[in-house]
Amino acid sequence: MSENSDDTLTGKLLVAMPGMSDPRFDKSVIMMCAHDADHAMGVVINKPKDDLTLSEVLGHLGLKAGDQAATRAVLDGGPVRPDRGYVLHSEDFTAGEATQSVTPGVRLTSTRDVLEAVAGDHAPANFVLVLGCAGWSAGQLEDELKHNAWLVVDYNDAIVFDAEHDDKWDRAIRTLGFDPSQLSEAGGNA
Numbered sequence: 001m002s003e004n005s006d007d008t009l010t011g012k013l014l015v016a017m018p019g020m021s022d023p024r025f026d027k028s029v030i031m032m033c034a035h036d037a038d039h040a041m042g043v044v045i046n047k048p049k050d051d052l053t054l055s056e057v058l059g060h061l062g063l064k065a066g067d068q069a070a071t072r073a074v075l076d077g078g079p080v081r082p083d084r085g086y087v088l089h090s091e092d093f094t095a096g097e098a099t100q101s102v103t104p105g106v107r108l109t110s111t112r113d114v115l116e117a118v119a120g121d122h123a124p125a126n127f128v129l130v131l132g133c134a135g136w137s138a139g140q141l142e143d144e145l146k147h148n149a150w151l152v153v154d155y156n157d158a159i160v161f162d163a164e165h166d167d168k169w170d171r172a173i174r175t176l177g178f179d180p181s182q183l184s185e186a187g188g189n190a
Contacts, residue, residue: 009032010032010034010035012032012152013154013159014028014029014032014152015028015029015030015150015169015173016028017151020149021149024078028046028169029045029169029172030043030044030045030078031043031088031106031155033086033088034100037138039135040140040141041134043075043078043130043133044076044077044130045075045128045130045165045168047076048076049073049074049075049076052131054118055069055072057085057115058118061112061115066118066121069119069123072129074130074131077131077134078130078132078133079132080135083132084110085110085115085130085131086131087114087115087127087129088108088128088130089107089109089114090126090127091107092125093107093127098110098111114127126160126161128161151176153172156175
């Protein structure tokens with residue numbers, strides 16, 4: 001799948017179905033950052049790490065957190081490379097080639113530059129810091145989609161960048177026009 005293909009999930013949200021067999025992704029909402037024939041990568045945007053704030057992460061890097069970062073949550077982005085930080089942010093920040101465009105209005109940066117901007121006066125208007133990511137090898141995500149593990153939802157700025165993480169799963173499903181309580185844990189294909 002090329003980056004311009006209509007088949008790419010880059011820039012979409014994956015929403016876990018109620019019967020998700022992997023407990024690490026139970027009620028997860030994932031922002032898809034890359035998807036092609038060889039791999040897929042995204043970050044979970046609704047699972048705060050209970051024991052970590054952005055202020056603490058910045059402190060570990062020798063950066064002083066400003067007011068905007070003091071109480072902001074750090075999210076558990078997924079089980080792949082859990083020690084690696086990724087900042088999903090609005091397009092008003094770039095670190096050159098280290099910044100990847102995800103969808104119009106959204107970029108991903110995983111270098112110290114973006115954290116320095118967050119600590120200083122140049123923070124992107126919208127951002128979330130996640131540790132780790134979700135990754136799939138060639139064909140793996142497509143297989144999960146065939147087995148109804150995920151719903152695909154169009155990008156929604158309010159869901160991605162909202163600091164209220166507890167109801168993002170419900171809100172993402174509601175964008176499809178139905179109540180999450182009406183979803184079955186078992187799915188099939190006609």
